[in-house]
Amino acid sequence: MTSPEWLESWSADDGAARVRTLFAEVFDGDGTPDGVWSAPGRVNLIGEHTDYNAGLALPVALPHRTYVALRSRTDDLVRLSSAQAPGQTWEARLADVAPGQTSGWGAYVAGVAWALRDAGHEVTGFDAVVDSCVPFGAGLSSSAALECAVAVALDAVHGLGRAADDAGRAELAAACVRAENEIAGAPTGGMDQAASLRCSAGHALLLDCRPGLSALDSATAVPFDPTGAGLALLVVDTRAEHALVDGQYAERRASCERAAEMLGVASLREISPDALEDALRRLGGAEDAEVLRRRVRHVVTEIARTEEFAARVRAGRVDEVGPLMTASHVSLRDDYEVSARELDLVVDAALAAGALGARMTGGGFGGSAIALVPVGEVDTVVTAVHEAFAAAGLPAPGFLLAPPSAPAA
Numbered sequence: 287m288t289s290p291e292w293l294e295s296w297s298a299d300d301g302a303a304r305v306r307t308l309f310a311e312v313f314d315g316d317g318t319p320d321g322v323w324s325a326p327g328r329v330n331l332i333g334e335h336t337d338y339n340a341g342l343a344l345p346v347a348l349p350h351r352t353y354v355a356l357r358s359r360t361d362d363l364v365r366l367s368s369a370q371a372p373g374q375t376w377e378a379r380l381a382d383v384a385p386g387q388t389s390g391w392g393a394y395v396a397g398v399a400w401a402l403r404d405a406g407h408e409v410t411g412f413d414a415v416v417d418s419c420v421p422f423g424a425g426l427s428s429s430a431a432l433e434c435a436v437a438v439a440l441d442a443v444h445g446l447g448r449a450a451d452d453a454g455r456a457e458l459a460a461a462c463v464r465a466e467n468e469i470a471g472a473p474t475g476g477m478d479q480a481a482s483l484r485c486s487a488g489h490a491l492l493l494d495c496r497p498g499l500s501a502l503d504s505a506t507a508v509p510f511d512p513t514g515a516g517l518a519l520l521v522v523d524t525r526a527e528h529a530l531v532d533g534q535y536a537e538r539r540a541s542c543e544r545a546a547e548m549l550g551v552a553s554l555r556e557i558s559p560d561a562l563e564d565a566l567r568r569l570g571g572a573e574d575a576e577v578l579r580r581r582v583r584h585v586v587t588e589i590a591r592t593e594e595f596a597a598r599v600r601a602g603r604v605d606e607v608g609p610l611m612t613a614s615h616v617s618l619r620d621d622y623e624v625s626a627r628e629l630d631l632v633v634d635a636a637l638a639a640g641a642l643g644a645r646m647t648g649g650g651f652g653g654s655a656i657a658l659v660p661v662g663e664v665d666t667v668v669t670a671v672h673e674a675f676a677a678a679g680l681p682a683p684g685f686l687l688a689p690p691s692a693p694a695a
């Protein structure tokens with residue numbers, strides 16, 4: 287059998303050297319970039335499918351980052367190349383970038399410039415190249431890493447000054463969300479971009495998704511130091527195909543909205559854990575009431591678990607969050623029904639091999655799972671997961687370690 291594959295992160299120097307070399311190759315003879323910027327992918331510790339229910343999420347930034355070398359232009363042409371899309375240069379005029387008009391991976395990049403312009407900032411065209419060690423399409427948010435690296439690059443070359451403080455970073459995050467939703471056409475909440483721009487090393491970011499909160503009230507840094515507790519956060523990219531994700535996501539959202547309406551609340555956040563049993567009864571005996579009850583139970587208990595996770599971490603009880611992670615997985619698997627065979631396999635194998643807790647992370651149906659593992663047990667857990675995939679006849683997963691890392695810079 288093959289040995290487990292580790293998905294290593296790059297040092298900042300390595301990442302910068304890669305994009306500087308690529309820039310010289312792609313824009314041969316055109317001089318050097320104005321600079322190099324980078325932004326991390328993210329992984330959510332707990333709080334899944336809660337963002338659109340005005341709930342809580344708790345992401346950390348990965349050490350894995352997307353690097354951008356960028357040079358501003360005086361006209362409004364955007365020329366792009368990516369090591370992850372070799373051989374194809376992407377080109378457009380900023381004036382032509384608009385919802386429904388822009389396709390390809392360049393939409394994630396040009397969309398950021400479009401959104402910053404729309405917010406009133408003077409942004410011109412640019413030449414840029416991209417390289418990344420964030421796993422692609424693995425639910426670790428390579429898309430936000432790309433947008434956020436571009437956002438801090440444009441912030442710097444145009445002297446916008448937004449990246450200098452957290453409130454400004456919240457504005458950049460909003461521009462990146464608009465790029466992803468409106469230009470790239472991917473319907474996502476704001477967790478990924480907030481994590482990439484507003485997390486800090488050694489911290490998780492407690493995101494409160496209630497509408498109308500100020501930027502500062504919507505995100506709080508929570509010290510999170512697994513290493514200090516002798517633990518490691520292990521991420522497993524299952525490489526499972528996300529089949530049917532779009533329709534399933536919309537269906538879950540619609541169920542939550544319907545349940546909230548039936549219960550007479552603006553969002554499921556308003557149902558406290560104490561009021562849950564009563565709320566479930568009030569959903570009545572309609573044809574789909576049993577399904578709605580399960581969806582509501584997930585959302586309400588998940589928000590409570592996220593609060594409890596943050597409280598334990600703040601109290602220095604990092605070694606006591608494992609059961610909350612596993613309970614989150616069970617709830618996502620059985621009540622919210624968004625897990626996948628590969629995700630369940632990671633969780634079961636990791637727990638059996640000594641993980642303190644494990645869960646799927648991200649929207650589900652594929653993507654990645656996480657496990658909190660005593661440092662001395664990491665190799666045992668990795669081998670167990672790797673062997674479980676081989677025994678099930680599944681493609682080998684990828685492994686990475688996720689010490690809470692630094693934001694876009």
Ligand code: ADP
Pocket residue numbers: 352368369370371390391394416417418421422423424425426427428429430432472
């Ligand atoms: P995830 O964010 O979970 O990795 P998404 O489907 O949201 O997955 O985003 C992946 C898409 O983002 C890719 O298909 C591509 O269009 C774009 N993308 C992300 N990183 C890069 C990159 N380094 N180079 C080119 N495109 C990228």
Ligand code: MG
Pocket residue numbers: 427428429430478
């Ligand atoms: Mg994404």
